[in-house]
Amino acid sequence: MKVTVIDYGIGNLFSVARALERCGAEVQLSSDPAKIGAAERLVLPGVGAFQDGMQGLRERGLIEAIRRHAASNRPLLGICLGMQMLATVSEEFGTHEGLGLIDGRVVPVPKTTTDGAPQKIPHIGWSPLLPAAGAQWDDTPLAGIEPGTYVYLVHSFHVVPRQAASLLAVCKHGGHDVTAAIRSGRVTGCQFHPEKSGEAGLAVLRSFLAQ
Amino acid sequence: MANVRLIARLDIKGPNLIKGVQLEGLRVIGDPQEYARRYYEQGADELLYIDIVASLYGRSKLTEIVRRAAHDVFVPMTVGGGIRGVDDVRDLLRAGADKVAINTAAVRRPELVTEVSRRFGSQCMVLSIEAKQQAPGRWEVYTDCGRERTGVDAIEWAQRGVELGAGEILVTSIDREGSRKGFDIALTRAVAEVVPVPVIASGGYGAPEHLLEVVQQGQADAVAFADALHYARTDIPALRSHALAAGLNVRKV
Numbered sequence: 001m002k003v004t005v006i007d008y009g010i011g012n013l014f015s016v017a018r019a020l021e022r023c024g025a026e027v028q029l030s031s032d033p034a035k036i037g038a039a040e041r042l043v044l045p046g047v048g049a050f051q052d053g054m055q056g057l058r059e060r061g062l063i064e065a066i067r068r069h070a071a072s073n074r075p076l077l078g079i080c081l082g083m084q085m086l087a088t089v090s091e092e093f094g095t096h097e098g099l100g101l102i103d104g105r106v107v108p109v110p111k112t113t114t115d116g117a118p119q120k121i122p123h124i125g126w127s128p129l130l131p132a133a134g135a136q137w138d139d140t141p142l143a144g145i146e147p148g149t150y151v152y153l154v155h156s157f158h159v160v161p162r163q164a165a166s167l168l169a170v171c172k173h174g175g176h177d178v179t180a181a182i183r184s185g186r187v188t189g190c191q192f193h194p195e196k197s198g199e200a201g202l203a204v205l206r207s208f209l210a211q
Numbered sequence: 212m213a214n215v216r217l218i219a220r221l222d223i224k225g226p227n228l229i230k231g232v233q234l235e236g237l238r239v240i241g242d243p244q245e246y247a248r249r250y251y252e253q254g255a256d257e258l259l260y261i262d263i264v265a266s267l268y269g270r271s272k273l274t275e276i277v278r279r280a281a282h283d284v285f286v287p288m289t290v291g292g293g294i295r296g297v298d299d300v301r302d303l304l305r306a307g308a309d310k311v312a313i314n315t316a317a318v319r320r321p322e323l324v325t326e327v328s329r330r331f332g333s334q335c336m337v338l339s340i341e342a343k344q345q346a347p348g349r350w351e352v353y354t355d356c357g358r359e360r361t362g363v364d365a366i367e368w369a370q371r372g373v374e375l376g377a378g379e380i381l382v383t384s385i386d387r388e389g390s391r392k393g394f395d396i397a398l399t400r401a402v403a404e405v406v407p408v409p410v411i412a413s414g415g416y417g418a419p420e421h422l423l424e425v426v427q428q429g430q431a432d433a434v435a436f437a438d439a440l441h442y443a444r445t446d447i448p449a450l451r452s453h454a455l456a457a458g459l460n461v462r463k464v
Contacts, residue, residue: 014307018281047309048332120432122334122378124409125213126256126462150214150462152256152287154309154334173213196287196309198254198464 001209004039006066006082007031008046008056016045016079019195023205037065040074041209045195046081050090050106050157053081054098063099070101075186075211077141080155083182083189087159102184104161114175126150127171129180129192135168141188141211142169142181144203151180151192151200158191186211213409214460215426216433217450219250219440220259220413223292226272230438231263231356231389240441244279250440251284253447254464258284259381259411259435261312261339262292263356274306281307289381291339296323297330304331312339312381315354318361318368321375328376337411338377340365342398343385350398357385369402380406381435384414389438391417399429411435419445419453426459 003020005013007029017027020043030036044066046053057063070076078086087098090106098106113119128148137143153171158179161167168188169181181190188208194201221243222231228243240246247258258280262273277290290303291312300311317324317338328336341357342350342365350365369380382402384395392415399412409432412425416439425431439445454461 012304012307012309014278014305015281015285015309018307019285022285047335048330118407120213120407120409122408123213124334124379125216125432127214128463150464154287156334193287195285198251198286201285 001041002026002028003041003043003209004028004030004036005043005045006036006062008053008060008062010046010048010053010056010081012047013045016043016195019202020205020209023202023209025209031060031062033061033065036062037068039069042066042069042074042076044076044078044082044085046079046085048081050081050084050092050098051094051096053085054096057085066099067101070187073186075208076101076188077208078189079195080191080193083191084157084159086182086187086189090157092157101187102159102161102166102182102189103163104159104166104182106157106159109156109158109173109178110176112174117174119174122154122156123173123178124154126152127173129169129171132164132167132170134164137168140168140183141190141204141208144207145200149200151194151197153180153192155191159189213432214462215431215454216256217447217454217461218257218259218411218433218435219255219447220261220435220437221246222437223260223262223273223276224264226276228441229263230441243276244283246441247280248283250447251286254451255286255447256462257287257289257433259312260288260290274302277303277308278306289337291337297326300327300331304335310335310337310379312337314339314341317372318352318354318363321371324372324375324377328378333376333378336377337379337381338369338372339381339383340369340402341383341385344395344398348397348401353385365398366401366405370405373406373408377408379409379411381411381413387415390415393417393421394425394429394431394434396424396429399425399431403430403432409433419450422450422454423457423459
């Protein structure tokens with residue numbers, strides 16, 4: 001299974017690449033729009049600020065290539081910031097346009113619990129991954145894991161999709177539902193880090209590779 | 212609050228995993244890779260690597276150690292020791308680290324905390340504070356792995372570090388490190404009460420109740436274990452089941 005990991009000058013590609021290799025993939029890192037446009041499967045990783053991420057994609061001419069890939073119904077997995085960039089718009093440090101592959105907004109994780117108590121941001125740590133209301137994990141990268149499996153997250157923002165059907169999984173933080181995975185067709189985003197979520201995360205990557 | 216993280220801490224000198232006592236007496240334990248793999252397989256929530264002499268000599272084998280670890284370890288890795296600038300951070304992240312822990316260089320040049328968090332995100336910037344008690348309720352920051360006094364108050368430094376951009380604080384008690392007498396609860400709590408970011412307590416684990424104390428009374432968000440794991444006095448599954456039995460929220464594996 002071939003997978004192309006988008007290298008746009010941000011974040012930690014090495015861990016994602018190693019994890020995919022562990023799952024049996026043949027990994028290519030690329031910042032070439034032609035290669036990315038023609039990839040069988042794409043992974044868009046990333047940590048850091050939204051606007052820096054989008055800027056990194058823009059500078060390399062990758063935005064259209066990624067959109068073309070998604071439009072042709074080939075599998076795409078966005079991780080963490082890579083997931084947030086799938087959305088339409090982000091409110092992190094101003095308002096910034098995203099890739100628009102999944103209709104939604106990137107908004108801050110609530111700074112207080114549902115009881116009104118302050119809570120720590122960034123939200124760091126392991127949380128159980130819970131199915132969103134009505135969501136089916138079959139035929140998605142979450143197919144390989146059980147609801148309630150713990151995954152690793154570190155983030156201060158999350159995606160709120162406009163359509164409930166795009167919401168695949170949530171984690172609880174201070175009583176709030178925080179978006180953990182979204183989907184539209186074969187475009188999937190996970191806020192958690194499958195490459196850092198132990199064996200459960202590797203199972204997610206295996207399911208993505210099998211898509 | 213988020214689940215309490217159980218972290219395996221590996222202190223490194225040159226190519227070796229070592230054990231420190233009050234960050235001084237050193238003993239070689241073995242190949243860090245072997246231990247890292249073991250802790251990953253046991254279900255550690257994170258690994259924490261600290262090169263304990265790197266800031267003295269300005270050289271480190273850490274990048275290589277992390278690169279090897281990234282082949283077998285699929286949980287977050289925090290790496291510290293000898294980091295002087297954003298280029299060092301970039302190299303470690305590219306090798307597979309997720310976060311960096313900075314002590315000495317941040318004390319010497321606090322803007323580094325801001326530079327790292329601007330460039331890589333605050334979630335990546337762990338301020339490492341090594342503190343020694345001076346009087347009840349007062350702790351002084353030490354650098355260069357507990358060798359150099361700074362005159363800086365640990366609690367004030369933690370607060371300032373967060374203002375500068377630190378996304379997490381690693382608090383190592385020099386007094387308790389390697390002592391098996393339990394974590395410095397008062398220190399951990401004093402830091403946790405003034406910062407809005409997660410606090411990792413390190414130094415002093417000797418018995419299961421120490422884990423409970425530092426979370427319940429010390430308000431630690433994460434707890435690091437070193438030689439208790441290296442010498443197999445306990446292991447991650449035992450710590451986890453003890454935490455669960457006592458009602459702490461930890462990851463269930």
